[in-house]
Amino acid sequence: MLRDSGPCIRVVCKLRSGDSDVEALFRALEAGEWKLAGPKLSKGEFEAEILSSSLEGDEVIFSLRSANPEVLEDFSRAAIRECWYIEVHYHLRAEAAEKAAENLGIKLGEKRVFRIKEFGVQLKVESFPAARALTISYRVGWGELNRNVMKKIHEKLINTKSPKSLLDRIMGWMK
Amino acid sequence: MNEEYKREHVFGLDYGTSDFKFGPITLGEVPEVVENRGYFVDSSSLMSRLMGVRKEIVVGRDVPMFLESREELAKRMVYPMRNGIIPKDDERAWKVIEELTKYALEIFAPEYDDFQGFYAVASISVVAPRYMYERLFEVFKEMNRGRVLIRAATIIPQPLAVAIAHKTPTCTVVESGHGNTQVCPISMYPVRDAVIALNRGGDAANILTAEILKDAGYGDLAKEESLVRKIKEEIGLLPRNLSEAIQFAKSNPDKVRASLKIPGTRVKIDLEDLSWTRFLIGEYVFNPGHEIFQSYFARGMPRPGDVKIGDTYFYGMMDMAEAVITSVEKCPIELQPYLYSKILLSGGNFGWRIPRGLESVATTADLKSKEMLVEKGIENVEVVVTGDPKFSVWKGCIVYGYAVPIDYEWRWERMEGWMNVA
Ligand SMILES: Nc1ncnc2c1ncn2[C@@H]1O[C@H](COP(=O)(O)OP(=O)(O)O)[C@@H](O)[C@H]1O
Numbered sequence: 001m002l003r004d005s006g007p008c009i010r011v012v013c014k015l016r017s018g019d020s021d022v023e024a025l026f027r028a029l030e031a032g033e034w035k036l037a038g039p040k041l042s043k044g045e046f047e048a049e050i051l052s053s054s055l056e057g058d059e060v061i062f063s064l065r066s067a068n069p070e071v072l073e074d075f076s077r078a079a080i081r082e083c084w085y086i087e088v089h090y091h092l093r094a095e096a097a098e099k100a101a102e103n104l105g106i107k108l109g110e111k112r113v114f115r116i117k118e119f120g121v122q123l124k125v126e127s128f129p130a131a132r133a134l135t136i137s138y139r140v141g142w143g144e145l146n147r148n149v150m151k152k153i154h155e156k157l158i159n160t161k162s163p164k165s166l167l168d169r170i171m172g173w174m175k
Numbered sequence: 176m177n178e179e180y181k182r183e184h185v186f187g188l189d190y191g192t193s194d195f196k197f198g199p200i201t202l203g204e205v206p207e208v209v210e211n212r213g214y215f216v217d218s219s220s221l222m223s224r225l226m227g228v229r230k231e232i233v234v235g236r237d238v239p240m241f242l243e244s245r246e247e248l249a250k251r252m253v254y255p256m257r258n259g260i261i262p263k264d265d266e267r268a269w270k271v272i273e274e275l276t277k278y279a280l281e282i283f284a285p286e287y288d289d290f291q292g293f294y295a296v297a298s299i300s301v302v303a304p305r306y307m308y309e310r311l312f313e314v315f316k317e318m319n320r321g322r323v324l325i326r327a328a329t330i331i332p333q334p335l336a337v338a339i340a341h342k343t344p345t346c347t348v349v350e351s352g353h354g355n356t357q358v359c360p361i362s363m364y365p366v367r368d369a370v371i372a373l374n375r376g377g378d379a380a381n382i383l384t385a386e387i388l389k390d391a392g393y394g395d396l397a398k399e400e401s402l403v404r405k406i407k408e409e410i411g412l413l414p415r416n417l418s419e420a421i422q423f424a425k426s427n428p429d430k431v432r433a434s435l436k437i438p439g440t441r442v443k444i445d446l447e448d449l450s451w452t453r454f455l456i457g458e459y460v461f462n463p464g465h466e467i468f469q470s471y472f473a474r475g476m477p478r479p480g481d482v483k484i485g486d487t488y489f490y491g492m493m494d495m496a497e498a499v500i501t502s503v504e505k506c507p508i509e510l511q512p513y514l515y516s517k518i519l520l521s522g523g524n525f526g527w528r529i530p531r532g533l534e535s536v537a538t539t540a541d542l543k544s545k546e547m548l549v550e551k552g553i554e555n556v557e558v559v560v561t562g563d564p565k566f567s568v569w570k571g572c573i574v575y576g577y578a579v580p581i582d583y584e585w586r587w588e589r590m591e592g593w594m595n596v597a
Pocket residue numbers: 190191192193194195351352353354355376377378404407408411521522523524525526527528564565
């Protein structure tokens with residue numbers, strides 16, 4: 001039925017109340033070379049969709065079309081200038097969910113919320129066994145971004161060292 | 176209850192004519208899907224008592240395990256939203272909705288103590304009358320009998336959900352699901368007087384696919400609706416131009432030949448020299464009035480008929496472009512160009528894909544619609560198929576629930592806001 005489009009990553013930007021607004025956030029992203037076109041932002045081949053913003057204008061959700069941790073970091077670095085903090089959400093299903101659960105040392109078989117500390121960041125992990133789904137979220141600010149926490153967490157959740165990417169690297173080297 | 180809590184607990188429920196899509200914001204881009212149906216178990220039967228079946232009604236993934244004979248199936252299986260409208264007094268249909276809603280919420284309701292219910296955003300047909308809203312709110316209140324599953328709820332029409340998911344305040348949404356099609360101009364709010372409903376959706380293409388299977392010697396398979404649906408989705412093609420496509424199929428039989436194996440069974444299907452009929456399946460969705468279908472009607476294939484349900488008239492045979500034009504022309508003239516310049520197609524019935532090698536003759540729903548509209552003299556048309564057309568209503572529900580502040584209370588005059596149900 002549905003083709004697995006890979007993990008879905010969302011970035012929630014909490015704006016600094018009072019002195020920042022949605023427009024300022026877009027300007028910051030544009031300064032980071034993310035081009036704004038309608039409900040989408042793009043940088044090279046990478047895309048982010050503006051999913052929604054709260055009517056109060058204190059929060060914007062983006063959906064990243066790429067599971068590339070460098071893109072995630074790049075996007076967040078541009079956005080953080082106008083944010084109080086950024087919340088990253090991973091929405092994983094089926095095998096990807098099971099894999100991540102295993103990497104975090106938890107079982108997907110139980111409907112539960114887990115709080116797990118990784119790289120100095122508190123992860124909130126929610127499991128929905130009946131849907132074979134796992135949601136992981138965490139907050140970062142300047143400090144965490146500078147410590148490359150996003151990339152480390154990404155690698156922990158998603159096994160990036162798959163045979164395919166290895167092959168890709170070899171092919172890249174041959175070229 | 177605060178805004179933060181709500182944003183993390185938005186729950187979308189799209190009551191489609193054949194599929195029910197649901198799940199919380201935490202699911203990301205893809206909801207859970209189960210068939211929008213319920214099976215009434217014969218609880219008085221000796222067998223069900225022996226087996227210890229205590230339920231009166233079964234919904235969700237377990238349904239297939241309870242099915243009895245074919246005749247029983249027809250009597251006991253209820254598809255509450257078959258045409259988008261549930262009659263006021265159809266208690267069995269409402270019972271199914273209640274069970275399905277509960278089923279959906281319980282899969283995701285967290286066990287932790289500070290869970291105080293979801294903010295539920297439900298979506299139903301734009302032609303649904305007010306009593307359906309009232310009844311649905313009652314259903315939501317019922318959910319809280321044990322512990323609180325729903326804190327507050329709201330209901331939006333499916334085409335509006337699509338427009339919200341796409342952030343397009345002025346547009347025409349064509350939502351084509353399994354049982355019907357709704358054409359709805361939107362100018363901030365749905366223009367209700369201009370809605371056109373068609374009494375056909377993916378089900379019509381299934382009926383034609385079944386006829387084609389019969390002609391190809393697979394009459395036994397043609398009786399299994401869910402199998403026919405899968406075959407249709409696999410082999411059906413939407414032609415750019417029907418006669419050219421048929422011509423192409425006849426001179427390039429290998430390119431168009433359809434053969435497929437049903438996973439998990441020994442069934443193999445090969446349409447052989449009838450493979451050109453693959454193009455009829457898609458054409459029928461858009462243009463059932465094409466003369467080529469006459470021979471099927473003549474042989475007894477049922478024609479989608481005009482029906483009136485409640486106060487709504489559902490057209491059977493009106494072609495897709497005609498439906499859009501009729502609808503848009505009911506709107507103020509000044510608005511019309513904007514409505515044509517942003518047409519959003521959503522629903523699984525617009526999921527047609529172009530297989531490799533058939534680019535010159537097969538097309539997608541957006542290009543087909545555009546061509547049909549241009550042919551009828553409409554200029555400056557822009558049509559897009561929503562990404563993941565089956566899920567765009569659910570996605571719109573999530574976006575809506577996320578954005579509407581909790582202190583915005585439900586207002587009947589506008590049909591918007593949160594109704595407190597806990
Ligand atoms: N790729 C596809 N090509 C053609 N039809 C499709 C495709 N995927 C799904 N459908 C059809 O779409 C219909 C279901 O669409 P959906 O929007 O879920 O309906 P509803 O919401 O009314 O239940 C079914 O008739 C199904 O066969």
